[in-house]
Amino acid sequence: MTLLKQFTGWATDSNRTPKQMFQRLRCRFLLTYLTVMATVLGMSSIAVYVFFTRSHEQHLNNQLLTLAQAAVPSLNAVKTEGLQSVNQDLPWRELFKRDQSLEWFDANGKILARKGKIFSTLPLKRTNQNIQQQGQIRTLTIAVYSDSQSSVVADSLQRLELEGYIRANESTKEIESAIARLVIGLGVGNAIALIFMAIGAVLLTQQTLEPIEKSFQRLKEFTADASHELRNPLTAISTAIEVMQSHPERVHPSDAKKLVAIASAADQLVSLSEDLLFLARTDAVVAPPAGWKYLYLNEILYNVVELFKPYAQEKGIVLKLQLIPSILVNSEPAQLKRLFANLVDNALKYTITGGSVIISMVQQKRYVVVRVEDNGIGIAPEYLPFVFQRFWRADKARSPQTKGLGLGLAIAQTIAHQHGGKITVSSTLSVGSCFQVYLPTA
Known part of the structure; x- marks a missing residue:
């Protein structure tokens, strides 16, 4: 019932003609469809964005952890002999090609040596393991502990003697560039998808409302035809009653009141048919006729x-x-x-x-x-x-x-x-x- 009232426009938007109501209804259907689809696309894009960024950030963190752990055995050598003691042929050295760097610190947090292209200016956090971000530089710091035989990472040996810290740094430019390309791709893809969806929504709205408009038009034509056809018999009834009332001597006194009631009902029906015919013919807003x-x-x-x-x-x-x-x-x-x-x-x-x-x-x-x-x-x-x-x-x-x-x-x-x-x-x-x-x- 509520939907029917929206179609006719007579209940909730009484200041609009049926033609205006159908136009407004088309806009509502179209906007509703596009809103729903845009919401679905937006939520999907957000999900893709979050998954993409988090997976890349996790991958970067894993790379930094690998680099830092690879440098753990070199901490004692750097403390005693300096950076030149580090074997340049170690496999982890190849990681420096990715805009990465390493920093060695003693147990008091004092810098011992550094190697690479980019470095963070953030103060060292003296914890077992932490990750920091400064601009486009991601840093991962691990604490190194030692026993009587070797130096190991502190995860499982926190009660041993602290030897120092190793901090790995890497640029996030590649990740940010990839994220930017993803955002552009999602934006362009969503825009193209919405354009095609809008075209489809227009076609679907047209197909959905066309039968309703035809039914409304047939109802309007029926009202006009019925009102037109009713006028003649109602006029005949009114005329017959007037003739009877003009000759009261031929009417039984007990029937006089009945004739008055019939005449009143006939006049009301004539007025109703004329009003309905007028409304059926003038529902749409038209240009002023030449007779105006x-x-x-x-x-x-x-x-x-x-x-x-x-x-x-x-x-x-x-x-x-x-x-x-x-x-x-x-x-x-x-x-x-x-x-x-x-x-x-x-x-x-x-x-x-x-x-x-x-x-x-x-x-x-x-x-x-x-x-x-x-x-x-x-x-x-x-x-x-x-x-x-x-x-x-x-x-x-x-x-x-x-x-x-x-x-x-x-x-x-x-x-x-x-x-x-x-x-x-x-x-x-x-x-x-x-x-x-x-x-x-x-």
Whole structure:
């Protein structure tokens, strides 16, 4: 049911035409699909990025540990004879080709010797094993302990005598370069994927909504056809009742009230069929027809007020008019008169005796705003989004004394859309309501 209301646009977005609602629905489907796919791609990319960076960092740490452990046997020789004592043919020497370096420290943390291309300026951390990062240099430091026979790493012999420390350094430029290439590749790949997904989303959205739009169009055509076909039999019924009522002598007194009820129901059905036919034919916002002309808006409002003055006097309601002269609007006179007649009629219906209804005009840039304000029963805040929904009326308005089918505001809104404008409403319970009609000026 909620989805159907979104399709029709009559419940949640009452200020939009069905055509605008379908366009908005397409955008929602498209954005939802792209958001979901972008989220999936983003999470996948993050997972790849995290796995890639961590695996490379672990590989680098393992290389540094291998280099440092390979240099452990040389610590005693460096302490006694210096760096020249180190055998240059040892296998670990080949590792220096990777922008690596080694540093030998004594047990007090004093530098004994260093070999390689890059070195960290970080102070030595005198722990068994630690990893540090300085700019683009990764360092790994291990402590070296000794027993009576040889020097060993401290992992399993922490109670032995500390001989010193060995620190291995290596540049992270290659890793950072690889990560940068990965980020670019993921970005370009995701962008290309989103482009193809967007194309697919447009096609899928079109295929998804096309049957709904066709069904809605068929429903609109059915409403128009049914309303058109109903007018003739309803007119015939009304005519027959009028003929019977014009000859009361032929009608039994007990049937007179029945004829009045039938005539009232027939008039209501005729009005309903005409309203439905009008709405079915004017759901979409169209360009102004050739028959439209420029009119002074104050003249239309004056005629509407004159039309409702007797009704207002009968109910004891003050009908006020505050006009601005010489404001032209491009319109169809009958439709624009119907728009304001529906609003004024609605205001008079729900205003109690002794109240007032004020029709005023305000100029706002290229729009003229017509306010129809009353101090009637008002509308609850939770009902405001539904006031322009077809056949909808608030519970307080659903009484036998209040005539109406709940189409007046929907028709007024449709006419406003046809004229390139809109209607807004504000209301407070037991205080009153204010309908504002925005129309573009000529």
